Amino acid sequence: SGARVRRAQNKRLPQYLERGVDVKFSDVAGLGKIRLELEEIVKFFTHGEMYRRRGVKIPGGILLCGPPGVGKTLLAKAVAGEAGVNFFSISASQFVEIYVGVGASRVRALYQEARENAPSVVFIDELDAVGRERGLIKGSGGQERDATLNQLLVCLDGFEGRGEVITIASTNRPDILDPALVRPGRFDRKIYIPKPGLIGRIEILKVHARKKPMAEDVDYMAVASMTDGMVGAELANIIEVAAINMMRDSRTEITTDDLLQAAQMEERGMLDRKERSSETWKQVAINEAAMAVVAVNFPDLKNIEFVTIAPRAGRELGYVRVKMDSVKFNQGMLTRQSLLDHITVQLAPRAADELWFGSGQLSTIWAETADNARSAARTFVLGGLSEKYHGMSNFWVSDRINEIDSEAMQIVNSCYERAKEILEQNRTLMDALVNELVEKKSLTKQEFFHLVELHGSLKPMPPSI
Ligand code: ADP
Numbered sequence: 001s002g003a004r005v006r007r008a009q010n011k012r013l014p015q016y017l018e019r020g021v022d023v024k025f026s027d028v029a030g031l032g033k034i035r036l037e038l039e040e041i042v043k044f045f046t047h048g049e050m051y052r053r054r055g056v057k058i059p060g061g062i063l064l065c066g067p068p069g070v071g072k073t074l075l076a077k078a079v080a081g082e083a084g085v086n087f088f089s090i091s092a093s094q095f096v097e098i099y100v101g102v103g104a105s106r107v108r109a110l111y112q113e114a115r116e117n118a119p120s121v122v123f124i125d126e127l128d129a130v131g132r133e134r135g136l137i138k139g140s141g142g143q144e145r146d147a148t149l150n151q152l153l154v155c156l157d158g159f160e161g162r163g164e165v166i167t168i169a170s171t172n173r174p175d176i177l178d179p180a181l182v183r184p185g186r187f188d189r190k191i192y193i194p195k196p197g198l199i200g201r202i203e204i205l206k207v208h209a210r211k212k213p214m215a216e217d218v219d220y221m222a223v224a225s226m227t228d229g230m231v232g233a234e235l236a237n238i239i240e241v242a243a244i245n246m247m248r249d250s251r252t253e254i255t256t257d258d259l260l261q262a263a264q265m266e267e268r269g270m271l272d273r274k275e276r277s278s279e280t281w282k283q284v285a286i287n288e289a290a291m292a293v294v295a296v297n298f299p300d301l302k303n304i305e306f307v308t309i310a311p312r313a314g315r316e317l318g319y320v321r322v323k324m325d326s327v328k329f330n331q332g333m334l335t336r337q338s339l340l341d342h343i344t345v346q347l348a349p350r351a352a353d354e355l356w357f358g359s360g361q362l363s364t365i366w367a368e369t370a371d372n373a374r375s376a377a378r379t380f381v382l383g384g385l386s387e388k389y390h391g392m393s394n395f396w397v398s399d400r401i402n403e404i405d406s407e408a409m410q411i412v413n414s415c416y417e418r419a420k421e422i423l424e425q426n427r428t429l430m431d432a433l434v435n436e437l438v439e440k441k442s443l444t445k446q447e448f449f450h451l452v453e454l455h456g457s458l459k460p461m462p463p464s465i
Pocket of ligand 1: 031069072073204231
C-alpha cells in the first residue's frame with residue numbers, strides 16, 4: 001500500500017477514446033437540413049487550413065439539443081467517422097458522480113487525451129448534468145459541480161490550434177445551461193434535433209432494416225403511423241424485437257406483423273417507463289443501499305452525504321454520494337487499498353442482486369457499476385498496482401492484454417466476494433435501508449448513520465465532520 005493513484009491515472013492507454021467508431025452520416029436517418037450543418041463541422045477538420053486562411057472562426061463547441069434517443073450521440077460519432085478523427089466521449093453525469101474532486105480531474109484527463117490524439121471529437125453527453133447555471137444548486141454538491149464546470153470552461157478556452165479538437169455536447173435542457181458555457185468561443189453553436197416526423201420515422205426504420213432479413217412487402221408506412229412520438233432509439237429497438245419474433249417462430253424473414261407487434265410492445269414499455277413499479281423502486285433501493293452499506297465500512301469511502309433512489313439529472317437510477325477528502329485525492333495520496341475498496345463498492349449492486357434475487361438473473365440495474373468495477377480493476381493493473389505486476393507501470397501493454405485482463409478479472413472476483421461478505425453480515429441493515437428508501441426516496445446523512453448505528457453489524461464510526 002501507499003502506492004499512488006496518480007500512477008494509475010497516468011497510464012498510456014487513453015481511457016476515454018472509443019475505438020472502432022465507424023458511423024457515417026448514412027447511418028443517421030431523418031436529418032433533413034441538419035445534415036448540412038453537420039457536414040460543415042466535418043469540413044472544419046478536413047479543410048481546417050482553408051477556414052483559418054480565410055479568417056473564418058472555427059467554433060470550439062457545438063451543442064446538440066433534443067430529447068433522449070433522437071440520435072445526438074450517433075450524430076457526434078458520425079461527425080468523427082466522416083472526418084476520420086478520433087472520438088472521445090464521456091457522460092457529464094460521470095463528472096458529478098460519487099467523489100468530490102473527481103469531476104474536474106476527469107475533465108482535465110479527457111482533454112489531455114483528446115489533445116494528445118488530435119484531431120479529435122470530444123463528446124460530452126448530458127451536458128446539463130454539470131453545466132447547470134452556477135449558484136442554482138446549494139450545498140457541497142453544488143460546489144463540486146462548480147469546480148467541474150470551471151475546469152470544463154478552462155479546457156474549452158485552452159486551444160490554440162482551434163479545429164484540432166472540437167467539442168460536441170448533448171443536452172435536453174439548453175435553457176438551464178450556465179451562460180458562461182454558451183458564450184462566444186465556447187458552445188456558440190446550437191443545433192436542435194427534434195423527434196422525427198412520419199417520414200423521418202420511415203427513414204429511420206429503413207436504416208435499421210438494412211442489416212436485417214426483411215420481407216419484400218414490409219409496410220413501413222403502417223409501422224411509422226403507429227409510432228407517433230417515438231424516437232430513433234425506440235424505432236431501432238422495434239426492428240430488434242421484430243427480429244427476435246422471427247427467430248422464435250423459426251422464420252427467415254421479418255414481416256409487417258412482426259414489426260407491428262414489436263411496436264405495440266415498445267409502446268407499452270414507453271408507458272411503463274414513465275412510472276416506476278413498486279418492484280423497480282425496490283430494486284433501485286437495493287442497488288443504492290448495497291453501495292452505501294459496503295462503502296461505510298471503508299475508511300476513505302465512509303463519509304456518505306446522502307443516499308437517494310430518486311432519478312436525478314441524467315441518472316436513471318439513484319445515487320450514493322460519498323464526500324472524499326479532496327486534498328488526499330488531488331495529491332494522489334489515496335492508497336492502493338482504497339482503490340480496491342472503490343472496486344468493491346462498485347460490485348455491491350451485483351452482489352446484492354445475487355443475494356436478494358438469486359444469481360443468474362440478468363439485470364440492467366447493476367450493469368453500469370459492474371462496468372465501472374471492471375475498468376477500475378484494469379486501471380489498477382495497468383498502473384502497476386497489482387501484486388503480480390507491481391511497479392510495472394510502463395510495460396508495453398498491447399503485448400500483454402490477456403494477462404492484464406485475467407489479472408483484472410481476479411481482482412474483480414475477490415472484490416466481489418468481499419462485497420458479498422459485507423452484505424451478508426448486514427442483512428438487517430440492508431432491509432432497514434431498503435424499506436426507508438422505498439418509503440422516503442432519499443436519506444440524509446443523519447438518517448443513514450442512524451440506521452447504521454441501529455442495525456449495522458460492523459458498527460463503523462460515523463464520519464468526523
Ligand atoms: P441520443 O444521444 O440523442 O440520446 P442516441 O444517438 O444514443 O440518442 O441514439 C440511440 C440509438 O438509436 C442509436 O445508436 C441508433 O441506433 C438509434 N437512432 C437514434 N436516432 C437515429 C436516427 N436519426 N437514425 C438512425 N438511428 C437512430
